[in-house]
Every structure is written in structure tokens, then in C-alpha cells.
Amino acid sequence: MRVFLTGASGFIGSHVIPKLLGRGHRVLGLARSDAGARQLEAAGVDVHRGDLEQPESLASGVAAADAVIHCAFDHNFATFFENTKKDERNIAAMGEALEGTHKPILITSGVGIGTPLNGGSATEDVLNPQHANPRIATELAGAALTARRIDVRTIRLPQVHDATKAGLITPLVTEGRRAGAVAYVGEGNTRWSAAHVSDVAKLYVLALEKGEPGARYNASAEEGVTARAIAEALGKGTGLPVRSIAADEVERYFGWMAPFAALDMVASNAWTRARLGWEPTGPELLTDLAAMDYVSLSEA
Incomplete structure (x- = not known):
């Protein structure tokens, strides 16, 4: 298949490319800039010029392909709500181009959207339309397309990592340096699911x-790693002290990440593994955090 890949030059998309090419697919990658276009060409990818601010440019990419993998998302958390609405518009625009075809589109969400109302591990069968996370807009946009008989498949991401980056965990280093310590709330028993980026890329191709x-x-290779274990790994890597904090100290130590600090984001992978035969083999989260270059991270 010729696959239109948004976010092709990003952290996850750049790992999806070789997985697709290795399976004999061709890739049409979205590029906003000349530098991005050159990066994609060097990776053996055809280039489609477009921008997340221009939904029609994504729709034309869909028309030129046999399938779509939508990895792109604006991760500026200062405008997170607005960015989820932008994602909703882009999915809707791509859906218009998919109408009446049998082309699949894979969209990207977060595992937290599958958390049951009474708590517990997130599962693939749960979709709460009243979910407090604004990223629910992505899944509601996908559900609207599904209702129109468009082939939508959703990849829900945990903390995706390698030895250079780790989802929401990497920004904790910046906030820890600002606050003078790496913190966890209470006993640090809340857990976040995680997966190595190579395993996540593999899952996109299997789902396609x-x-x-x-x-x-x-896409949760590890169903949950404790906040305390994560904080201790970051403390060891940065040389910062590690401390438990009370709920009223969260904003001081976590800054803009305060809303995520005490969230339990555990996600089961049993159904996904059974349905797709997905077998994660990449390094675990704490292994990558131990191997991370924290000096370079501070200069990024």
C-alpha cells in the first residue's frame, strides 16, 4: 500500500517509516518545511507538503494514498485544548476524503481515554464520551467517521520512550531542575504505562x-511503572534530590504538568496483543531512563 503518514518526521512517525518500508509499503510523508522534506527524502519517503493548520492539505494527501496513519499532533501544552480541536478538524477533513472508499485511517489518542469510570486499568473496549481529558475530541472525531462506515482504527499511546525522550516524563526533568528536586506525590504509588518507540511503531503497522x-x-508494553520509580531514575540521572510531596505542593514542583502528577494511567495490553499478535521487545522505561543523556537533555 501507499500510506499517507502525518507526523512523518516526528518522534514516532520517523520510527514508523522504516517499519512500513520493511514490510514493502510505500510512504507519502507530510512535511511542513523544506528541512522536513529533506529529512523524509533521505529516509526514502515521497513528500507531501502540508500543514496541520490547513486541513485541506491533509485531505489531498489522503486522496493520493491507499491508507492513512495520522501521528501528527501539536504538543504545545499551553494551548492543549485548542490543539485537540485542531486534531478534530483535521480528522474530519481526512474523513471527507475517505468517504465512499475502503481506505483505513489510523488515528492517535492516549491510553487514559480507556479508563473505566470506576477506575482501574484502561482497556480498549472503554470509550467515555464525557472524559475530562480534552484528547477525547480525537476519539469522538474518529467515532463520527466510524458512524459513516469509514474504516477508523485508534492507537492509544502510553508514555512512549527511547534513551532520548520519554513522553510526559522528559519534561519532568525541566520542572525538577526548576524546583530543585524531582518529586512524586505521597507514597508514589500511582503508575504510568509505557512502551518503547520501536514497539509502538511496530503496533501501527500491525494495526494497518x-x-x-x-x-x-x-500500545502499552508495560502496564504501569510507579511514580516513585520514575522519580528515582530521574534523580539518579540528573543528580537532583528526590522527595515525596503533599498534594498542596504539586504546582510548585510540577509546574504546567500539575494536572498529570497524581493521575494513575495504567493500561492493559492483553486484548491488543491477542488480536494483533503484538509482542513488545524493546527496552523497558526504567532501562531507557538509566541510559538517557541528561546533560544533552538540559541543553535541548
């Missing part, structure tokens, strides 16, 4: 080749 219309897949 073997996935089902309307299905949601949890």
Missing part, C-alpha cells in the same frame, strides 16, 4: 495490516 474497523489498540 491486521486491524479491524472501529477497533482501539493500547
Whole structure:
């Protein structure tokens, strides 16, 4: 297939490319800039010029491909709500181009959207339309397309990592340096699911080749790593002290990340593994945090 890949030059998309090419697919990658276009060309990818601010440019990419993998998302958390609405518009625009075809589109969400109302591990069968996370807009946009018989498959991401980056965990280093310590709330028993970026890329390709219309897949290789273990790994890597804090200290130590500090973001992967035969093999989160170059991270 010729696959239109948004976010092709990003952290996850750049790992999806070789997985697709290795399976014999061709890739049409979205590029906003000349530098991005050159990066994609060097990776053996055809270039489609476009921008997340121009939904019509994504729709034309869809028309030129046999399938879509939508990894792109504006991760500026200062405008997070607005960015989820932008994602909703872009999914809707791509859906218009998919109308009446059998082309699949894989969209990207977060595992937290699958958390049951009474708590517990997030599962693929749960979709709460009243979820407090603004990222629910992505899944509601996908559900609207599914209702129109468009083949939508959702990849729900945990903390995606390698030895250079780790989802929401990497920004904790910046906030820890600002506050003078790496913190966890209470006993640090809350947990975040995680997966190595190579395993996540593998899952996108499996969902493309073997996935089902309307299905949601949890990319959680590790169902949960404790906040205390994460903080201790960051403290060891940065040389910062590690401390437990009370709820009223969260904003001081976590800054803009305060809303995430005490969240339990555990996600089951049993259904996804059974349906797609996904077998994660990459390094675990704490292994990558131990190997991370924290000096370079501070200069980034």
C-alpha cells in the first residue's frame, strides 16, 4: 500500500517509516518545511507538503494514498485544548476524503481515554464520551467517521520512550531542575504505562495490516511503572534530590504538568496483543531512563 503518514518526521512517525518500508509499503510523508522534506527524502519517503493548520492539505494527501496513519499532533501544552480541536478538524477533513472508499485511517489518542469510570486499568473496549481529558475530541472525531462506515482504527499511546525522550516524563526533568528536586506525590504509588518507540511503531503497522474497523489498540508494553520509580531514575540521572510531596505542593514542583502528577494511567495490553499478535521487545522505561543523556537533555 501507499500510506499517507502525518507526523512523518516526528518522534514516532520517523520510527514508523522504516517499519512500513520493511514490510514493502510505500510512504507519502507530510512535511511542513523544506528541512522536513529533506529529512523524509533521505529516509526514502515521497513528500507531501502540508500543514496541520490547513486541513485541506491533509485531505489531498489522503486522496493520493491507499491508507492513512495520522501521528501528527501539536504538543504545545499551553494551548492543549485548542490543539485537540485542531486534531478534530483535521480528522474530519481526512474523513471527507475517505468517504465512499475502503481506505483505513489510523488515528492517535492516549491510553487514559480507556479508563473505566470506576477506575482501574484502561482497556480498549472503554470509550467515555464525557472524559475530562480534552484528547477525547480525537476519539469522538474518529467515532463520527466510524458512524459513516469509514474504516477508523485508534492507537492509544502510553508514555512512549527511547534513551532520548520519554513522553510526559522528559519534561519532568525541566520542572525538577526548576524546583530543585524531582518529586512524586505521597507514597508514589500511582503508575504510568509505557512502551518503547520501536514497539509502538511496530503496533501501527500491525494495526494497518491486521486491524479491524472501529477497533482501539493500547500500545502499552508495560502496564504501569510507579511514580516513585520514575522519580528515582530521574534523580539518579540528573543528580537532583528526590522527595515525596503533599498534594498542596504539586504546582510548585510540577509546574504546567500539575494536572498529570497524581493521575494513575495504567493500561492493559492483553486484548491488543491477542488480536494483533503484538509482542513488545524493546527496552523497558526504567532501562531507557538509566541510559538517557541528561546533560544533552538540559541543553535541548
